Amino acid sequence: MLPKDISILKRQKKSNLNRDNDQIRALRVSYDKGHLLEKDVLQNPFDQFKQWFDYALESEVLEANAMTLATCGSNGQPSARTVLLKEIIEEGYVFYTNYNSDKGVQIDENNKVALLFFWKELERQVRIEGRVKKVSKEKSQEYFQSRPKGSQIGAWTSPQSQTVTREELDSLAETTQSKYADESVLPLPPFWGGYIVKPISFEFWQGRQNRLHDRIIYEQNAQSKWVISRLAP
DSSP: OOHHHHHHHHHHHHHHHHHHHHHHHTOOOOOOSOOOOGGGSOSSHHHHHHHHHHHHHHTTOTTTTEEEEEEEOTTOOEEEEEEEOOEEOSSOEEEEEETTSHHHHHHHHOOEEEEEEEEGGGTEEEEEEEEEEEOOHHHHHHHHTTSOHHHHHHHHHOOTTSOOOHHHHHHHHHHHHHHTTTOSSOOOOTTEEEEEEEEEEEEEEEOOGGGOOEEEEEEEOTTSOEEEEEOOO
């Protein structure tokens, strides 16, 4: 390719990139579905979350229990992915995963995590920061064996976060299916189970017009009492 042709291609690429960025910058959504005032929130953030979560379910928000889990291991590099909330208990929020996954390794190195629920249909999000620990083996087993058999097979099959080909994964699944063909319930894998996130702060966000969103934060004071404040958007 001649230098002139290369120069033309570079100009075309830059022009296309500028056009794409113009489209991105032009994206606008006006938030006008609600408001969140201090006088309206409940005093306990767990109760406030339950109220919002129940409303998301009633509103048929798609996968209202989907939450972004952010972790950070010993190397200081944050990592985030979507997991599913499976239980709300008095102590916190429970999800399940492979303990050998990247997030499991990072949690072993650093038990500080963050959760994010985003319900775009309601123009709401909830941010939670806290500490995480494993649930009991008995609790993990109870949940694991309540899952569909296909999901149990998937948990045994996947070397989560490891490099693998599709063919290798399918072969592992076939082997596991054959091994447990006559079993209706599989045993709990030793590398799989639940975590509970115990919150130390909550932030409830409600979209408002002109980007002047409502942000209400709950933080614990020295007496472990929840203190409610408003944050600037």
